[in-house]
Amino acid sequence: MNYSLQGFAFNQIRRHLKSVRILATIVIRQDNTVTMVDHSTTLSPEPIPIIDPAEPFPGRKLVRSWLVPLCGKRTALPILMIIFDFALFFGSVWATLWFSSGIAKILAGMVAGFVIGRLFILGHDACHQSLTPHRKLNRVLGRIAFLPSLTPYSLWDIGHNLVHHGQTNLKGFDFVWAPYSLEEYQALSPGRQWLERIYRSGMVPGLYYFVEMWWLRMYFPTKTYMGAQRPAFVWDGLLVSAFGLVWVVILAVMAHVTHQSLWLTEFTGFLIPFVFWNFMIGFVVYAHHTHTRVAWYDNKVEWTKAQPFVSTTVHLIFRFKVGALMHHIMEHTAHHLDMGIPLYRLKEAQDFLENHLPGRIVVQPFSWAWYFKTARLCKLYDFKSRCWLDFDGKRTSQPVASFGA
Numbered sequence: 001m002n003y004s005l006q007g008f009a010f011n012q013i014r015r016h017l018k019s020v021r022i023l024a025t026i027v028i029r030q031d032n033t034v035t036m037v038d039h040s041t042t043l044s045p046e047p048i049p050i051i052d053p054a055e056p057f058p059g060r061k062l063v064r065s066w067l068v069p070l071c072g073k074r075t076a077l078p079i080l081m082i083i084f085d086f087a088l089f090f091g092s093v094w095a096t097l098w099f100s101s102g103i104a105k106i107l108a109g110m111v112a113g114f115v116i117g118r119l120f121i122l123g124h125d126a127c128h129q130s131l132t133p134h135r136k137l138n139r140v141l142g143r144i145a146f147l148p149s150l151t152p153y154s155l156w157d158i159g160h161n162l163v164h165h166g167q168t169n170l171k172g173f174d175f176v177w178a179p180y181s182l183e184e185y186q187a188l189s190p191g192r193q194w195l196e197r198i199y200r201s202g203m204v205p206g207l208y209y210f211v212e213m214w215w216l217r218m219y220f221p222t223k224t225y226m227g228a229q230r231p232a233f234v235w236d237g238l239l240v241s242a243f244g245l246v247w248v249v250i251l252a253v254m255a256h257v258t259h260q261s262l263w264l265t266e267f268t269g270f271l272i273p274f275v276f277w278n279f280m281i282g283f284v285v286y287a288h289h290t291h292t293r294v295a296w297y298d299n300k301v302e303w304t305k306a307q308p309f310v311s312t313t314v315h316l317i318f319r320f321k322v323g324a325l326m327h328h329i330m331e332h333t334a335h336h337l338d339m340g341i342p343l344y345r346l347k348e349a350q351d352f353l354e355n356h357l358p359g360r361i362v363v364q365p366f367s368w369a370w371y372f373k374t375a376r377l378c379k380l381y382d383f384k385s386r387c388w389l390d391f392d393g394k395r396t397s398q399p400v401a402s403f404g405a
């Protein structure tokens, strides 16, 4: 470790940059991490510029190089986070049995659903190989953290890491909340049109996730939805099925032992957590990439020019530390720019990007009014004019200007 190099870098940066606080944090943190040796050699002593909104976009490779110091991974911290969240999960499911009031049982079930989301977010990082520095350990931790959400690890890996991250908001590839064009919508059967209206009503993001993402594409998918077949897909499907079965059976035994209603016990201890989780993740993946300022593309050349790793993603800001409670999954621009940044450093990375690329990143303070307005405006998409439409084909947003250089 070359401390003098880092000291030099630190002083250079302090003289030249307004954002010294963020970069100083980066440097100081590296002194305490195993990965500091690698990163010290890549930390440039050159000041990192703040790119004026009128200047050409600097390009993903360069921007990623600025974030290299934030890619350092830890081992004990994420393991402790998983243990802590599993304790919360088991504690809240146990609370659904312990409380006698039906309302309290339901609330405990909702807390369990939220904690399933937290565990899933830890598993999401592991699946990106960004949770710890150890690949095999990440694969094991990811599978464990995915269990309560019944997420088959290898299928999530394909659908998310390859498809969603590789081609975000590129129609025909990225399927997550991909909008129909007016022509495509009009060619749908009346039943499918009705389902699309339900999905995009803003009321049931969990239904979309459950049907379109989990049931069709992750839980023993048919060849229509997953062309390739691998033994790992089946094993991961069986693993989450076994976990779900054990969960339901333990609840049934506990209902019998504690002389409680079997159906109420299963409803509050299993169904509510699972339904809440589906709503939470359905909402999260919708809000990450659906916004009137965010474009969809059906042409790979145009998509590539548009700096899609930054321009297609929303940073949704919550009050009351809700973002931190969700393990910073909403700091999504930094995550799309470099999936190697672990969740415990995403906030710094996002702050850094927003300071250095002012005006380039879609930042949206969350409110339910904003969410339902977005759901009202973003029904179909005009891929030529690059604007959102309602179900009658009327424009509901301004065309998104080209974002690239």
Ligand SMILES: [Zn+2]
Pocket: 124, 128, 160, 165, 335, 339
């Ligand atoms: Zn991801």
Ligand SMILES: [Zn+2]
Pocket: 164, 168, 288, 289, 332, 336
């Ligand atoms: Zn995303």
